[in-house]
Amino acid sequence: MSGYVSRYAPRPGTIEPLGGQRQTVSAGATEAVSIELRRIDQTFGPNRVLRGIDLDVPAGQFLAIVGKSGCGKSTLLRLLVGLDRPTSGSLRFADRSGDTVEANARIVFQEPRLLPWARVVDNVAVGLGQDVDENTAHVKALMVLDEVQLLDKADQWPARLSGGQRQRVALARALVSRPGLLVFDEPLGALDALKRITMQQLVSRVWRELGFTAILVTHDVSEAVHLADRVIVLDGGKVALDLDIAAEHPRHHGDPDLAVFERRLLNAILGAD
Numbered sequence: 366m367s368g369y370v371s372r373y374a375p376r377p378g379t380i381e382p383l384g385g386q387r388q389t390v391s392a393g394a395t396e397a398v399s400i401e402l403r404r405i406d407q408t409f410g411p412n413r414v415l416r417g418i419d420l421d422v423p424a425g426q427f428l429a430i431v432g433k434s435g436c437g438k439s440t441l442l443r444l445l446v447g448l449d450r451p452t453s454g455s456l457r458f459a460d461r462s463g464d465t466v467e468a469n470a471r472i473v474f475q476e477p478r479l480l481p482w483a484r485v486v487d488n489v490a491v492g493l494g495q496d497v498d499e500n501t502a503h504v505k506a507l508m509v510l511d512e513v514q515l516l517d518k519a520d521q522w523p524a525r526l527s528g529g530q531r532q533r534v535a536l537a538r539a540l541v542s543r544p545g546l547l548v549f550d551e552p553l554g555a556l557d558a559l560k561r562i563t564m565q566q567l568v569s570r571v572w573r574e575l576g577f578t579a580i581l582v583t584h585d586v587s588e589a590v591h592l593a594d595r596v597i598v599l600d601g602g603k604v605a606l607d608l609d610i611a612a613e614h615p616r617h618h619g620d621p622d623l624a625v626f627e628r629r630l631l632n633a634i635l636g637a638d
């Protein structure tokens with residue numbers, strides 16, 4: 366049994382590691398990644414989707430990417446996490462651990478993509494891969510479930526969770542390896558308005574507490590200004606607007622300062638900026 370004690374008063378019996386061995390397990394620390402893009406082009410046949418993009422994302426920044434459908438957001442995202450190589454230009458990822466971006470980045474998708482035959486805690490432990498022993502993985506998964514306030518669901522099956530809870534499990538699975546770069550690909554698009562706000566607050570809190578670099582692709586400019594330090598608008602394969610969101614965290618819906626940023630972003634997306 367580890368010395369781990371929840372702040373959220375879990376059901377008894379949900380925090381014991383397998384095998385009952387006493388061990389000290391820490392949730393681990395984040396080594397935030399910085400990214401540098403120079404003259405990036407991405408072409409699919411005759412379709413030149415990205416045109417000479419230059420972008421620096423400092424370690425620990427929360428960057429949101431917005432723009433019309435088909436403007437190249439997902440294409441840029443795939444380059445930023447090392448899933449694709451650009452047609453031309455250079456990308457540089459740097460973190461102090463010296464890991465490759467593939468090893469140090471995680472993605473949270475719109476669909477939670479949980480394993481239906483595995484309990485919540487085991488779904489989260491999957492995020493650690495094969496190199497971590499079962500006991501340690503179990504305890505780390507419980508710690509991260511605690512961070513997303515789902516410790517009481519650790520023994521539950523995914524089918525018994527609500528949509529918002531499933532998305533929190535997917536977030537926990539991404540966080541458990543303490544990634545230096547966490548990428549959100551429209552992660553909240555399938556949630557209703559109230560669940561979206563709760564999830565936004567959670568994402569904002571874990572980002573502020575853990576300090577990873579975050580990149581969010583979204584259609585929702587309100588979501589972008591609530592979460593991000595900086596929002597870029599893609600249009601015609603280029604960065605049409607690069608806007609710092611100079612507002613304190615936590616941010617609140619209905620804040621008139623945020624509405625000004627939203628208006629500027631909407632104007633840029635609709636071509637009026």
Ligand SMILES: Nc1ncnc2c1ncn2[C@@H]1O[C@H](COP(=O)(O)OP(=O)(O)OP(=O)(O)O)[C@@H](O)[C@H]1O
Pocket residue numbers: 409412414432433434435436437438439440441
């Ligand atoms: N693997 C690919 N092969 C060919 N064309 C592609 C490929 N990936 C993307 N494209 C094209 O690149 C363009 C940009 O696509 P992308 O998915 O990046 O846009 P998006 O801004 O994310 O769109 P949405 O907001 O609708 O998700 C589209 O015209 C798309 O058809």
